[in-house]
Amino acid sequence: MAADGAPATPSAFYKMLAVPEAQELILSETQELPAVEVRFQDALHHTLAAEVRAVEPVPGFRASIKDGYAVVSSDGTGEYEVAFEAFAGLSPRTLQPGTVAYIGTGGPLPEGSDAVVQIEDTEFLGAAPSGAKRVRIVKAVAPGCDVRQVGSDMAAGEVVLQAGHHIGAAEVGILASVGATRVTVHRKPHVAVLSTGDEVCEPDATDLKLGQIRDANRAMLLAAAAGTGAKVTDVGIARDTAANVEAALDKAISEGADILITTGGVSMGDKDFIKPLLERRGTVFFGKVKMKPGKPLTFAKVPVPQQGRSLLVFGLPGNPVSSLVTFHLAVVPCIRKMEGWQEPRLRRVHVRTAMGIKMDPERPEYHRAVAHWARPAGAEPSACCGELVASSTGGQISSRLLSLRSANVLLEIPQADGVLPAGTVVSALVLGDLGAMPMPETPAVTVLP
Amino acid sequence: MAADGAPATPSAFYKMLAVPEAQELILSETQELPAVEVRFQDALHHTLAAEVRAVEPVPGFRASIKDGYAVVSSDGTGEYEVAFEAFAGLSPRTLQPGTVAYIGTGGPLPEGSDAVVQIEDTEFLGAAPSGAKRVRIVKAVAPGCDVRQVGSDMAAGEVVLQAGHHIGAAEVGILASVGATRVTVHRKPHVAVLSTGDEVCEPDATDLKLGQIRDANRAMLLAAAAGTGAKVTDVGIARDTAANVEAALDKAISEGADILITTGGVSMGDKDFIKPLLERRGTVFFGKVKMKPGKPLTFAKVPVPQQGRSLLVFGLPGNPVSSLVTFHLAVVPCIRKMEGWQEPRLRRVHVRTAMGIKMDPERPEYHRAVAHWARPAGAEPSACCGELVASSTGGQISSRLLSLRSANVLLEIPQADGVLPAGTVVSALVLGDLGAMPMPETPAVTVLP
Ligand SMILES: [Mg+2]
Numbered sequence A, B: 001m002a003a004d005g006a007p008a009t010p011s012a013f014y015k016m017l018a019v020p021e022a023q024e025l026i027l028s029e030t031q032e033l034p035a036v037e038v039r040f041q042d043a044l045h046h047t048l049a050a051e052v053r054a055v056e057p058v059p060g061f062r063a064s065i066k067d068g069y070a071v072v073s074s075d076g077t078g079e080y081e082v083a084f085e086a087f088a089g090l091s092p093r094t095l096q097p098g099t100v101a102y103i104g105t106g107g108p109l110p111e112g113s114d115a116v117v118q119i120e121d122t123e124f125l126g127a128a129p130s131g132a133k134r135v136r137i138v139k140a141v142a143p144g145c146d147v148r149q150v151g152s153d154m155a156a157g158e159v160v161l162q163a164g165h166h167i168g169a170a171e172v173g174i175l176a177s178v179g180a181t182r183v184t185v186h187r188k189p190h191v192a193v194l195s196t197g198d199e200v201c202e203p204d205a206t207d208l209k210l211g212q213i214r215d216a217n218r219a220m221l222l223a224a225a226a227g228t229g230a231k232v233t234d235v236g237i238a239r240d241t242a243a244n245v246e247a248a249l250d251k252a253i254s255e256g257a258d259i260l261i262t263t264g265g266v267s268m269g270d271k272d273f274i275k276p277l278l279e280r281r282g283t284v285f286f287g288k289v290k291m292k293p294g295k296p297l298t299f300a301k302v303p304v305p306q307q308g309r310s311l312l313v314f315g316l317p318g319n320p321v322s323s324l325v326t327f328h329l330a331v332v333p334c335i336r337k338m339e340g341w342q343e344p345r346l347r348r349v350h351v352r353t354a355m356g357i358k359m360d361p362e363r364p365e366y367h368r369a370v371a372h373w374a375r376p377a378g379a380e381p382s383a384c385c386g387e388l389v390a391s392s393t394g395g396q397i398s399s400r401l402l403s404l405r406s407a408n409v410l411l412e413i414p415q416a417d418g419v420l421p422a423g424t425v426v427s428a429l430v431l432g433d434l435g436a437m438p439m440p441e442t443p444a445v446t447v448l449p
């Protein structure tokens, strides 16, 4: 029955894997990408491939914590001459007992001084006609007062960032502060995205014919992949012929992709060319997963002998919800492992359901929901951290992309008959950034009794 | 005493604001940036300035949910001729009762048919010598079975995304699926970052002199601002002269910045030129905030009459921890409001402390910590969502940037004497993406009894 005589896909004969099995198989076939050296600013959002040590102590000199006067602490209170001002970069001078030196926050303690008296504990007495300034030290201080000792923030030789550490803004600052201006990070993967299907049109197409649809998947998955920091390449829409789909695979290879994501063409219909192609060109590890949505999810490795490497291929289902859900469950951990994450799996939390959730008797379901923080009714603020309460995004049919609108978690709904009652605690995978979650109530600031 | 005769800063005389007062003042002085029209793909991570409606229904035709046969449901079980194949883009044909049409997932139901029988409930009987194919329908179906009706995913005219909605990957897909390929979003702010200080050197400087330090703040804050999606401009390091600092302000204005972030120069020392400059050129709303770290935090607005607009200036303290903490508390909500967030404030959650936390008797402290999910000892998985447990990052002196290493929350530690015991529930502000938080234990998947 196949339209152009290609063999029917054998996908009906794939063993159905459980989601954790499929995920572990993906991770076991995924390799960290090679390390590259980059400018420290360009390391932002990358993972370190090698530890970074402080080659010098921070601070590199005894530094004042306050604006005030560097003193010989044993001199104590009284009136003193301001012998000089201790600023960075000036030729170092030595402080004689019985005198003080003006010093700003972060300034270098002069030789001979051993403490700082903050300006609030002094009284400026004006300048003598000779120009000499005098100050009254109102409060005696102990040796070391308001002084950061050499290496007290970072010791010379200390590992300031371990291999495997993610570089955020603070880490960029840490690298700058120890002069580590070149660092070694894992390369990020290059992800190619392909849509397949005779019915699929560009999003801005005019005059759709009966049965034609706009391509939501490609732009959506390019955005999702770009959102992980991956480099992305759009390999377009392949029509439903074996030759067209193979040409797209070869394009992804020639563009240097590490990962190819396809959507559509993995069901058991006559026009589904993805699995047969991947079987011919490489190894298909699985072609069916026990999950809703996403059952036809396919994972394969295609050798690229001329480049001495392999391309990982994720054949995602064509329904847009299925494609984005399987992107999170299957592709995101793979991308994270490639870019060096020590723990590439999605983060799992436990949430309380805000409404009843219908279960599926045949497959565990990844129910899209919006989680927000809330305090259980009647709970004392000081006794309890509050919890994540998850509201369903509504109808969960896999074509209904609105079920992913604002979704920041996937509820892991067990396979069963019936309805999971509102108020049930279920596990959930974190999709979005909970630092931007909806705020139906603002939790109170802690106040001590 | 000022080195070059400039007037001493009056910062000692600023009224000390509480953090919430300062934050509300910032938000009240911050305006949403104008709307711009962009390609839908470029709307990723932006906030919609206008709602988006579906101009057409999704699906736009009756679509099959399965691979199988389009049927006249009242025909029931039995053997039927496969009259044709119903694919997208072909000239529409009408199905006669007593025949069926092959249809793939997503295919258009032919006129005359009213349901789909999935391929698993059929038996292919082969082709007659004439070429006509025959199939046995094993299971009768109700009208509408496995059919997505027109507009069932999105109705024509439905608001699919509200103004104020953040565009993530799913939203890019939603826009594509309704052909909304141009959308109106708020422009993102342009943030300029300046370091100040005679002691401040480039991070790759060699041969630091006594008292000189590498500039951690500028690269760190550029990274932090870029991480919010803002456009960033590096305005370099200004030396401690009034003229130098003013030239940097003018550079930020001429580059078109919406926000200027400065670090250093806001204490009560002689070389602190930021507050006097801002007083002269604009309005200083506050110059002192009751917080640790970050007390000298300064916020001002400088009119730019030649461009009919204003520049917001945040004078952050020079210690690197103070600068990044105040960036989160003061600048991030401002950036979020400019780019159209309906709720620009940092997200507050409640966390349990993993260790004792020393309190400060004079100011509330923003204690840097790493939060992870954990189940309270002895709690039943099904009874409780677990909670965020926060571990201190160690010494909290404001020069110690390692206190921000991996930090994903700021604990809001009340102003008080003594030590807050381990196990206390405190409020905390979310800094990082909790979807990437550390995983000391992996919470279990829900399994029904
Ligand atoms: Mg297809």
Ligand SMILES: [Mg+2]
Pocket: B196, B197, B198, B264, B265, B271, B318
């Ligand atoms: Mg300074």
